[in-house]
Amino acid sequence: MTDLERYLHEQIPLSRAMRVSVVEAGERRVVLSAPLAPNINHRETVFGGSAAALATLAAWTLLEVRLSLAGLPARVVIQRSSMDYLRPIAGDFTAKADLTDDAAWDRFVRTLGRRGKARIALEAVVEHAGSEAARFAGEFVAVAAPGEPARSSA
Numbered sequence: 001m002t003d004l005e006r007y008l009h010e011q012i013p014l015s016r017a018m019r020v021s022v023v024e025a026g027e028r029r030v031v032l033s034a035p036l037a038p039n040i041n042h043r044e045t046v047f048g049g050s051a052a053a054l055a056t057l058a059a060w061t062l063l064e065v066r067l068s069l070a071g072l073p074a075r076v077v078i079q080r081s082s083m084d085y086l087r088p089i090a091g092d093f094t095a096k097a098d099l100t101d102d103a104a105w106d107r108f109v110r111t112l113g114r115r116g117k118a119r120i121a122l123e124a125v126v127e128h129a130g131s132e133a134a135r136f137a138g139e140f141v142a143v144a145a146p147g148e149p150a151r152s153s154a
Contacts, residue, residue, distance in 0.1 A: 008061065015057060018050055022061075023094065027069055030062040033094045046089035051126050055136035056081060058095035059122040063140055066099060074112065074142040079119065081138035089128040095136070097124040108142075116144040 001009075002022050009016035019038050023031040032054055039050035056078060063076050099105060104120060111118035119141050126134035 004061070004065070008057070012057065014053060018053065020054065020057065025061065025065050027066055028100055029096065029098045030058050030065060031094055031096045032058045032061065033092060035092045036090070039093075043088070044090065046093055046128075048083075048085060051085070051089060051093065051095075051134050052081075052083045052136065054093065054095040055083065055097075055124040055126050055134065056138060058097040058124045059136065059138050060140065062097040062099055062122065063120065063142065066105070067142065070109065072109065072112065072142075073145045075145050076140055076142045079139045079141050081136060083137075084135045085133070086135070087131070087133050089126070089133045091128055093126055093128045093133065095124045095126050097122055112142055112144055118142050 004025050005020070005022040008020060008022070017038060018034045020032050020034050023033050034050065034054050036046060039046050041047040060076060060078060067074050067076070099122060108118045108120040119139055121137065121139050124136040125132055126136065
């Protein structure tokens with residue numbers, strides 16, 4: 001278990017209950033995975049709330065990692081989100097969140113520095129068996145936390 005995975009399990013107990021694991025965590029992408037068993041519904045597919053939770057967590061984690069790597073301590077919360085379910089998920093699944101828009105990131109960092117609060121839109125894709133099963137779009141708010149050390153993302 002990575003330090004980041006341990007952090008998620010300790011700070012967000014739902015991630016432990018869902019048995020979320022960190023597949024990849026970097027400056028531009030976070031990939032999380034979860035098995036079907038603890039996330040199953042009455043149709044023997046992934047419960048929609050579990051898919052939404054994993055997608056939200058992937059995007060939130062990406063922002064946390066990116067802020068940590070930039071040495072910017074902040075508290076991150078989700079402000080709004082939407083989820084489009086494209087097909088049932090009948091097995092283990094992943095959520096991938098990417099942040100490749102450098103201009104959006106730069107605006108976010110400038111606003112956070114100037115106002116102590118900033119918003120950024122992030123997306124995530126939920127996949128099963130190599131195919132897209134759902135799409136997440138969310139807006140996150142970060143509030144600067146001066147005096148609080150940046151958490152290590154490793």
